[in-house]
Amino acid sequence: MGARDVDGAIWQAVAVTASRRHGLLLGGLAALTALLFGASLLVGPAGYGPGEALAALWRGEGQAATLVMREIRLPRAILGLMIGATLGVSGAALQGYLRNPLAEPGLIGVSASASLGAVVAIHTGLAAAFALALPLAALGGALVAVLAVQAMAGGFGAGGGGVGRGGGALTLILAGVAVTALAGALTSLALNFSPNPFAALEIVFWMLGSLADRSMLHVQLAAPFMLAGWLMLARLGRALDALTLGEEAAASLDVSLARTRWLLVLGVATGVGAATAVAGAIGFIGLVAPHLLRPLVGAQPSRLMLASGLGGAALLLAADVAARLVSPHDDLKLGVLTALIGAPFFLWLIARTRRGLT
Amino acid sequence: MSLLALRDLRATLGGVEALRGVSLRVAPGEVVGLIGPNGAGKSTLLRAALGLIGAQGSRSLGGDPLERLSPRDRALRAAFLPQEREIGWPVSVAALVGLGRAPHRAPGAPMRAADHAAVAEAMARMDVARFAGRPATQLSGGERARALMARALAQGAPLLMADEPAAGLDPAHQIALMATFRALAGEGRGVLASLHELGLAARWCDRLALLDGGLLIAEGPPEAVLTPELLARVYGVTAHFARDDGGLVVAPRDLAR
Numbered sequence: 001m002g003a004r005d006v007d008g009a010i011w012q013a014v015a016v017t018a019s020r021r022h023g024l025l026l027g028g029l030a031a032l033t034a035l036l037f038g039a040s041l042l043v044g045p046a047g048y049g050p051g052e053a054l055a056a057l058w059r060g061e062g063q064a065a066t067l068v069m070r071e072i073r074l075p076r077a078i079l080g081l082m083i084g085a086t087l088g089v090s091g092a093a094l095q096g097y098l099r100n101p102l103a104e105p106g107l108i109g110v111s112a113s114a115s116l117g118a119v120v121a122i123h124t125g126l127a128a129a130f131a132l133a134l135p136l137a138a139l140g141g142a143l144v145a146v147l148a149v150q151a152m153a154g155g156f157g158a159g160g161g162g163v164g165r166g167g168g169a170l171t172l173i174l175a176g177v178a179v180t181a182l183a184g185a186l187t188s189l190a191l192n193f194s195p196n197p198f199a200a201l202e203i204v205f206w207m208l209g210s211l212a213d214r215s216m217l218h219v220q221l222a223a224p225f226m227l228a229g230w231l232m233l234a235r236l237g238r239a240l241d242a243l244t245l246g247e248e249a250a251a252s253l254d255v256s257l258a259r260t261r262w263l264l265v266l267g268v269a270t271g272v273g274a275a276t277a278v279a280g281a282i283g284f285i286g287l288v289a290p291h292l293l294r295p296l297v298g299a300q301p302s303r304l305m306l307a308s309g310l311g312g313a314a315l316l317l318a319a320d321v322a323a324r325l326v327s328p329h330d331d332l333k334l335g336v337l338t339a340l341i342g343a344p345f346f347l348w349l350i351a352r353t354r355r356g357l358t
Numbered sequence: 359m360s361l362l363a364l365r366d367l368r369a370t371l372g373g374v375e376a377l378r379g380v381s382l383r384v385a386p387g388e389v390v391g392l393i394g395p396n397g398a399g400k401s402t403l404l405r406a407a408l409g410l411i412g413a414q415g416s417r418s419l420g421g422d423p424l425e426r427l428s429p430r431d432r433a434l435r436a437a438f439l440p441q442e443r444e445i446g447w448p449v450s451v452a453a454l455v456g457l458g459r460a461p462h463r464a465p466g467a468p469m470r471a472a473d474h475a476a477v478a479e480a481m482a483r484m485d486v487a488r489f490a491g492r493p494a495t496q497l498s499g500g501e502r503a504r505a506l507m508a509r510a511l512a513q514g515a516p517l518l519m520a521d522e523p524a525a526g527l528d529p530a531h532q533i534a535l536m537a538t539f540r541a542l543a544g545e546g547r548g549v550l551a552s553l554h555e556l557g558l559a560a561r562w563c564d565r566l567a568l569l570d571g572g573l574l575i576a577e578g579p580p581e582a583v584l585t586p587e588l589l590a591r592v593y594g595v596t597a598h599f600a601r602d603d604g605g606l607v608v609a610p611r612d613l614a615r
Contacts, residue, residue: 007482008475011452011490015469099446238465242457245509246444251410252437253513254430254461299447299493 022303025296029310033081036317040077041069043324075216078223080317083211083279084289086226086271088312089305091286093233096240096301097264098169101294104287105272108172108265109145109179114276116183116190117141119203123190134206135221135277142273145183146265149175153261168247168257172265209280209335211320222274229271230309232263237302244301282335284342285312285319291349359421360385361517361548362407362436367415369399369406376402377413378572384517384548389539391559392552393583394569395593400552401441403569404519407550408438420516433461437513441521441552443502448493451505455480458512480512483538485531499526507535511542518542520551524558536562556597560584560606568592580606590614 041057042050046068056065057074090105098107105111121127121137152175153168187207194200239260242250251257275282289312290304297303316334319341323332362384369377376399384390392400406413409424409432417424419435427435437458445454458480459473469477481487484504489497494505503526510518518539524532536558539549543564553559559566559580566583568576570592576583584606589597594614600607 007478007487008471011478012469012471012474014452014491015474019468099444235465238460242460244446244449244454245457245506246440246442246446248405248410248440248442249438249444249506249509251429252408252433252440253457254428254433256429294447298453299449300453301447 018298022297022307025307026310029293029307029314033310033314033317036314036321037077037081039321040080040317041073043321044068044073045324045328071215072213075214075219076211076320077317078219079211079214079278080320081313082219082223082226083275083282084285084313084316085309086229086275086312087282087286087316088289089230089233089309090268090272091312092290092301092305092308093236093240093264094268094286095290096236096304097243097260098173099243099246100169101291102287103173104283105268106180106281106283106286108149108176108268109183110142110269110272111276111281112180112183112187113141113145113148114138114273115141115207115281116187117144118206118277118280119187119190122199122203122206123194125195131217132221135218135274138277139225139273141183142269142276145179145273146269148179150262150265152178168261172261205333206280207335208333209282209338210331210333211279212331212334214278218278222278225274226271229267229269229274232267232270233305236260236263236267237305240301240305280333280335282316282338284338284346285315288342288346288349289315291346360418361420362519362550363416363418363421364403364407365416367403367406367413367417369402369411369413371402371411376572377406379415380569380572380574382550382567382574382577384550386516386546386548387543388564389536389543389549389551389562391563391566391580392550392569393554393556393559393566394552394575398569399572400569401521402572404438404521404550404552407519408432408436410438430461433513433515435515436517436519437510437515439507439510439518439520439523441525443499443506443526445494445502445506448495450491451486451494451497451508452477452481452490454494454505455486455508455512458509458514461513476512476514480508483511483541484508485534500528500531503527504531504535511538516547518547518549518551520549522552522554524551524553524555532558556584556589556608556610560608561604580608584608 042053048065053069056069059066087105094103094105094107095101117137117140118134121134127134153171191200191203239255242253242255247257290308293307293311294304297307319338320334323334323337326332360383364382367377367380380403394400405411407417419427419432455477456469459469459476481490484507486505486508497505507523524535527535540562542549563580566580567574568583575592576588589595595610596612596614598609598611
């Protein structure tokens with residue numbers, strides 16, 4: 001046994017080194033995110049100097065610079081940070097649960113349903129009636145999506161339903177695809193019968209995804225839901241790690257598959273639903289952030305979630321700053337930019353994976 | 359006290375009766391081989407015994423009814439190696455084996471010295487220590503199987519249940535695996551493993567349980583279960599039988615006419 005105790009000590013040392021390296025990675029990502037958050041505060045058409053802009057944040061009321069910083073740039077930066085983090089964490093959690101690196105937060109139908117909710121609000125004129133009607137309708141859409149997906153995919157949670165051979169993950173994907181398709185069809189229907197061209201244009205623009213002209217009201221509405229989503233997903237780390245071994249082995253460890261899926265679906269829906277509700281559909285962040293950071297965390301799903309959250313926040317803040325720098329006067333939609341950069345980047349990632357891995 | 363006690367276990371899969379009333383016990387210090395042709399119900403028995411699929415009949419682990427055990431208690435009493443050799447992510451072999459320690463740790467708590475020692479011992483037993491830092495997905499089939507077996511061993515449960523643990527292993531590692539089972543039994547633990555290699559079953563198991571069509575056809579020491587009549591009837595094969603100082607030697611020879 002003596003020799004094995006020595007082995008144990010070696011592996012403990014290896015693990016300590018690995019967790020130190022992980023700490024370094026998280027620290028670096030946090031610093032990068034903070035930097036980009038600062039950049040998001042400092043970049044804008046008003047053209048204040050950095051010192052002036054930051055001082056305006058703390059100065060008294062009434063001045064134009066203070067108004068711009070507090071009412072326009074700060075909410076935009078906060079939303080960029082939180083939405084990016086939500087997309088990153090959700091993507092990492094979904095990929096971990098499905099054991100599929102191509103999964104993304106929109107997969108379970110939440111983005112499409114939240115969009116549908118928003119479109120219905122615009123279409124009916126509700127959005128014009130009061131400010132929060134649109135995000136609230138979008139959140140409602142996301143909630144309906146969760147219930148529909150769980151109702152369709154459910155069945156093995158209760159009692160001794162048993163572990164399907166990959167059936168749990170598969171039914172979730174199928175239900176998500178069905179809900180996405182239905183929500184997409186209904187959105188098209190709303191466009192088809194839109195009351196006037198302006199409403200149609202508003203719908204299309206909203207669906208492109210943007211952080212422009214969002215207020216603190218949007219932050220107050222979405223932040224609690226995104227935080228709740230993070231808290232739910234944060235509790236999944238251990239289960240996602242165990243799922244590396246497959247559903248059956250995970251269930252034979254101390255993982256409840258039904259609880260895991262409920263937390264996952266609710267967490268993703270709450271967070272991504274709220275994100276979509278205030279910013280529209282923003283693609284690729286939830287797909288690329290986990291993919292990019294996976295090799296740096298030893299591919300462990302639990303470690304990936306926090307890293308991917310920070311990475312997602314950094315990516316979205318960077319994209320939002322870039323959108324403002326590229327076209328300061330025409331509002332380049334954030335979702336368009338993330339897709340434009342994200343899609344080729346993802347192709348490159350796939351090519352690299354094919355070369356590098358088995 | 360039995361590590362595992364199943365009484366009149368029945369299970370239905372997709373409308374087909376996969377288990378039709380099977381009773382089986384595993385005591386400390388025993389290596390029990392679960393044998394039978396494809397579709398006999400071996401995997402279903404292992405899954406049902408742990409409550410991974412629904413079943414009727416009484417099941418108890420370590421003397422307590424399965425229904426009264428929390429998932430964590432169950433994982434502390436029995437480790438399970440499924441037949442599907444799934445490794446979802448390119449985690450290192452050491453991290454993969456470390457997953458077996460989950461039931462011993464509070465959520466979010468880091469691995470402690472005892473956990474690392476258990477991981478090191480399990481990796482040494484399955485001869486995967488030299489792969490410890492490599493991504494588990496890059497290993498060959500047999501190496502993956504050994505790494506996953508090490509994961510189950512690292513769990514340190516009194517009862518080990520393994521579904522075809524010898525499949526895909528080379529002869530040396532098959533024998534080393536069975537010797538590890540014997541060593542576990544020597545420490546007072548119990549093993550229930552489904553096997554297709556009748557030679558290994560004959561030589562290394564204390565007891566064999568022969569399943570066919572969801573029924574327990576025979577149970578007892580290898581000599582009593584591996585008879586020409588039963589092999590012909592259940593497997594449809596003839597075999598060469600011999601004895602040496604290591605025990606029974608069984609080698610399937612041809613299809614029975």
